[in-house]
Amino acid sequence: MARQLDVNLLFNEEVDQHHRALLEQYDKLSEAVQQGNSSTVITQLSGFLCDYSSEHFDAEDKLMVQHCYPQTDPHRREHRDFERDITKLKKKLELEGPTRKLAVAATGILLRWIVQHVNKSDVDMVAHFRKCQEPEIS
Numbered sequence: 001m002a003r004q005l006d007v008n009l010l011f012n013e014e015v016d017q018h019h020r021a022l023l024e025q026y027d028k029l030s031e032a033v034q035q036g037n038s039s040t041v042i043t044q045l046s047g048f049l050c051d052y053s054s055e056h057f058d059a060e061d062k063l064m065v066q067h068c069y070p071q072t073d074p075h076r077r078e079h080r081d082f083e084r085d086i087t088k089l090k091k092k093l094e095l096e097g098p099t100r101k102l103a104v105a106a107t108g109i110l111l112r113w114i115v116q117h118v119n120k121s122d123v124d125m126v127a128h129f130r131k132c133q134e135p136e137i138s
C-alpha cells in the first residue's frame with residue numbers, strides 16, 4: 001500500500017524525499033505488525049529514524065531560517081520532542097529486544113508524528129515557504 005504525499009507538502013526535492021521515505025517506513029512497519037513479523041523491521045526502523053531525524057530536521061531548519069519562518073521555534077520544539085521519542089524507542093529496543101509490543105508502540109509514535117506534525121506543522125511551514133516565493137504585486 002503506497003501512500004501518496006499530501007500535495008500541500010511538496011516544496012523541496014530533498015525534504016519531499018524524506019517525507020516519502022518516512023511514509024514508506026510507516027507502511028512497512030504497520031504491515032509487518034499485522035503479519036506478525038515485525039522484529040527485523042523494528043530494528044531497521046530504529047536505525048532509519050536516527051538518520052532521518054538528523055538529516056531531515058537539518059534540511060527543514062535551513063529552509064525555515066532562509067524563509068524567516070515565524071513559527072521556527074515551536075516547529076523546532078516538535079522536532080526535539082520526536083527525537084526524544086526516537087531515543088526512548090532505541091533504548092527500549094536495546095533493553096527489551098524487538099518485541100511485538102515495541103513495534104506496536106512504534107507504529108503509534110509514527111502515526112501520531114505523521115498526522116500531527118508532517119500533515120499539520122510541516123504543511124503550515126510549506127504554505128509559508130510558498131507564500132514567500134510568490135511575486136509581490138505592487
Ligand SMILES: [Fe+2]
Nearest residue numbers: 056060118122
Ligand atoms: Fe518534515
Ligand SMILES: [Fe+2]
Nearest residue numbers: 060075121122
Ligand atoms: Fe518538521
